[in-house]
Amino acid sequence: MTHGDQENRARLVAYSYLSVPERDDYLAIVRLFGTSLMADLSAHEVAERLGRGDVETVTARLDALVAWGNLIRSTHRVRAASIAEFQRARARYQISKLGERIQRDVDDVLSWADAAREVAAELLALVDRELAGLALGVVAPGGVDTEQGRDAVATLFVQFGEFAESVRDFYAYLGQVLARYDLDGDEYHGFKALLLDYVEAIRADVAFHTPRIRASLDALWPHLGVLLRRIDDLGGGLTGLQEVTGARVQRSRGRELADWDALRAWFVDTDGRGSQVDQLRAATMRALGSLLANAKRMIRSTTSGQSRRGDLIRLAAWFDACDEAGAHDLYAAAFGLYGARRLGVAGDLDGTVPAGTSWWDGPVAEVPLALRERGERSQRGRAASVEDHTAQKAHLMARAHAEATARTEAAAELRAVAGQFERARLSTAAKGLFEELFTGALGSVSGDLAALDGARCDLEELDIALGVRVEPAARTVVRSAEGDFEIDGLRLLLGRAGADWDLSTVRESR
Incomplete structure (x- = not known):
């Protein structure tokens, strides 16, 4: 470890007072020293200003802060009229530069950590x-x-x-x-x-x-x-201090x-x-x-079914207000999950049992003979050979390749018939890809019909994109083997994925 690393570790020790159990006491003490310039206080003065009667405890806290580097012992001369006054004021403390800097940052974090700061543009x-x-x-x-x-x-x-x-x-x-x-x-x-x-x-x-x-x-x-x-x-600066004493100077x-x-x-x-x-x-x-991701999440929650967010928040509030016994009862009533009474034996995974069924009335679990008679979980005899999944893997890979090829061909078919939908009849795959693009464009915005003007959906892997323009007199008809799909009030635009729209060059659907 280099000398610089040792110095850095020694400085980091000054943060110790923020993580100890008595951090509230330490924070109050360091704040007291940081309220005025070059505050010079004794343990008795600190105890009086903080309203603490236990001077010994305050002294221990001050000595710990000195050891960590947050405070330094003062060289201020004590003038006392009596021995008792001298004993009360002989040990005096000041805040160190490092301690003042750390406490200033701590107060700033505690005050404004979650606040939205305006940009000084x-x-x-x-x-x-x-x-x-x-x-x-x-x-x-x-x-x-x-x-x-x-x-x-x-x-x-x-x-x-x-x-x-x-x-x-x-x-x-x-x-x-x-x-x-x-x-x-x-x-x-x-x-x-x-x-x-x-x-x-x-x-x-x-x-x-x-x-x-x-x-x-x-x-x-x-x-x-x-x-x-x-x-x-x-x-007018402190560069001379560095030359004379060798002290580090942080320049303006x-x-x-x-x-x-x-x-x-x-x-x-x-x-x-x-x-x-x-x-x-x-x-x-x-x-x-991120804003668009949140918008899509809310659109999915409203189109795919009723959102349960409000119900879950209400349930969480009930849990927060319950005691421990009430929380267990609420959990059982809300989710129908009761305490397990079967240990180590799996039930019938293929059977469907209603959530409200009692364990007493539920199906019986089959206990293996070795466990029932000898208390052994391991099965005797030769272990079965590992099943070969090569054929299944090859089948899945072939199916995935076929699906990717079909999507590529569908994208090519869409690009070929752009601008002449009414005279072309799309295949099932091309119609499905068209509906995917159109749904993605609609889902990219929220609001009334006017908000759809300029909406688009890009599929980078297929190099195709679909955009939407709002035109009240427009009418688009997409024909396929499964039937006709009519869209009123919108004109659809096909183009390359990721490219900027140029409405004068993009082919229109009519």
């Missing part, structure tokens, strides 16, 4: 403006004013940091919401109306400012090293080239794996896919 315009000003200044005669450049860099990175952090928080919340599969209709429509509009607004802002920011970064990049050195020459954001590399990687693909803007676009598409 307006800051992206300010970032664009600051970068454009720096890019113009570095190429002007005499260069940018050093003090103005320092102020612009500080402002730029504060704004960009807040924007990038808000984007990460919002998309994390969005993923958490869309991963839920218990959304009912009202919740789904509320999230769809709010989140989709909000996500589209964010995407539009980023798409508008990204080319301008890239151009400003390209113009600024050759002059960046000189600008940062001139800003450092102004002084934007004063190091690494900060600018991170900023540039947000808007420019620097490593071949895509920029953060590209990842933002991909995350938006995943969010849309």
